[in-house]
Amino acid sequence: MQQTAQLALHENVQFIYELVLARMELEAAGVSFAVHENLRGFSTNGGLDRDHIVHRSAYVKSLQLAEQEPEFTDYHVIQQYNQTQSINQYLTHWFYPYKGKFHPQMIRALLGIIGLEPGDVVLDPFIGSGTTAVEAQLLGIDCVGVDVSPLCCLISRVKTQSWEHLAQIEDASDYVAPCADHAHQQRLFRSADDRELPEGPVRDFFDLAEMIARSDNSRRRRDPVEAFVYNRDRMLASVRDHVEVKQRLGLKFGEVDIREGDSRALDLADESVDGIVTSPPYSIALNYVRNDEHALEAMGFDLDELSDGFIGVRGAGKRRFELYDEDMHVAAGEMARVLRPGAMAAVVIGNVTYNGEEIDTTAMFTHACEDAGLVLERCVDKIIFGLYNVMQREYILLLRKP
Ligand SMILES: C[S@@+](CC[C@H](N)C(=O)[O-])C[C@H]1O[C@@H](n2cnc3c(N)ncnc32)[C@H](O)[C@@H]1O
Incomplete structure (x- = not known):
């Protein structure tokens, strides 16, 4: 029965x-x-x-x-393992107030809808703050995440790797102290014996705590050292949650590989990934470089040099859309190349308004994907009204490589 x-x-x-x-x-x-x-x-x-x-x-x-x-x-x-007030910022999702984050619940669903199973490989060629990586990891799906922004790569690494280094991070917390004279120091923290922390997951964790503190300082005028200590402790609580939920549910985490790179030239073999879940930049909707300038500068990057590699930031006026279209054609070609035949891509994308006119960036990207040989199977309207009736018109494109 x-x-x-x-x-x-x-x-x-x-x-x-x-x-x-x-x-x-x-x-x-x-x-x-x-x-x-x-x-x-x-x-x-x-x-x-x-x-x-x-x-x-x-x-x-x-x-x-x-x-x-x-x-x-x-x-x-x-979802119960949440150190924030926001229901969808559970576990490590909240690390860094990155604008344009995916809704993690939607990503979990899309990973299933495009048929991915534990052990498969999902690619997010615009990994941003790592939402796809966190959700894939929880489901036992391996994830390759690519982003041109070193800040995004740092955020994505810390969210997905810290659980494995909890003991070392906790040990380091005892000797990583805020700088007394932070106004004149490049960094907000130092080790108590004045040694630099070696590069790696422990260093990454404290670097990100610092970037969150800098963001709190620039957006909310919080004292940076207080913000550093506050965020470091809350981040630690979330990493403990990550470890606990893994044990409680007996989860086998997927492997995560975060790479700083360009989605227009992926360092991946042809037909090597089982699915793609991603959200490309929406043309001029957001200047990802300016938006995170305080953090990128603190990390020692030249913003102008960095901007050259960002899709949607190049050029001025209407020329920006032409460049965007060109770039998205190349990126769509790369997505089609690395997908294995029969596999699917889920792409979340929205239209933008320029001088009061709606620009159909969704259609632009859909055509780019079709030109690259992907077939649009379904387009789900993701239209939502935010506070003050601000409409967000977005779409979820479900494409398949024949
Ligand atoms: C809409 S955001 C992705 C947000 C992500 N889904 C999340 O949940 O945080 C688009 C991302 O594309 C990245 N990007 C822009 N140009 C790129 C390029 N040429 N190669 C790779 N990533 C790029 C930006 O740095 C940004 O993080």
């Missing part, structure tokens, strides 16, 4: 696109179902794989088999 179950959605599922993705997650898992009248859950009527729903689902909060107590999914448990 077919096992049936009631599946309840998480309370934070609020938008139409999330319900669409919740359905697609179940379809990808081969479950047939009916949607509850209030749209807050599903009744399964065939193809139920209990383990898959419990361990993989992003949108299902609990599963109840007939005459049994509801059982929470892994994702519900994971």
